[in-house]
Amino acid sequence: MVKIEDLKRINIFKNVSEKLLEIIAKEAQLSIFGTDTQLITIHEKVDTFYMLLMGQVAVKKELTPEIDVIIDYIQAGACFGVYSIIEGSNAFYTAVCQEPCELITISGPRMIQLFEENHELAYYMMLEVSEQYKRYMDVRAGMILKTLGKHRDIEDDISDS
Template sequence: MIKIQEFKRINLFKDMPDNLLEIIGAEAQISIFSTKKQLFKENDIVDNFYMLLMGQISMEVKLSSKITVTLETIQSGSCFGLSSLVPKAKVFSSAICQEPCEIITLPGQRMMQLFQDNNEFGYEIMLRLARSYKQKMNNRIKMIMTILDENPELKNQADDLKSLTLSIF
């Protein structure tokens, strides 16, 4: 059983009612991972939903044997592994610990069962995840647009990218 106070360190759960946190606290576990530990890699089917208590994770995509791009650096208090909530969904990046990490984990299938068993819990989590995901996508769109603005030769090859990305969200 994980204490409610641990979940309050996670942004997704900060102002969530204690009775809902008790639901997930009874099911989750805390694990410690070392620096450079790869939690999952590109094209994996991820089993766990991760809640980072302490440490830093980089989400990376390998473009070639010599080029790796960091899409995002995940800080303490953040969640990742959203694909674990979608059956058989593959991830498009690798998750690598940049320093020792303390992470709350919960199998995605079990989390989905908790959503079905307690609709209020499921609604609260999915609403918060949707908001978080939207913000993350907006940040990635801004990053892409900045890269295109700074590299006009790329921008000319991606005429429809701006209208496409802005219309998605």
């Protein structure tokens, strides 16, 4: 069981009532992982939903055996492993602890059951995950446009609106 105060430190739970947090608190576990622990492996089934309380996790994809591209650094308050609530989903990235990390974890299949049992919980979780995804995509789109803007041959053709 996890403390409700810990769940309140997770961004996606900012608008969730204590009643709903109690449901998750009863099912979730507090886990501590060391530096370089691989939490999610590319092409493997994602079966755990993670909520980072402390530490930093790198989300990366290997380009070649010598080159990894860091897609994101997940900071305290964020969640990942959302694919765990989509049956049969495999990871398109690897997630590795960059330092000792304290995480709240819950199995994806159990999270799906909780959603089926409590539609209000499902609504708030999906709303927050959708907003998080939109923010992420807005940042990434801006980065791509900025990178493309550095190519003088296409600079005038790019619109950032």
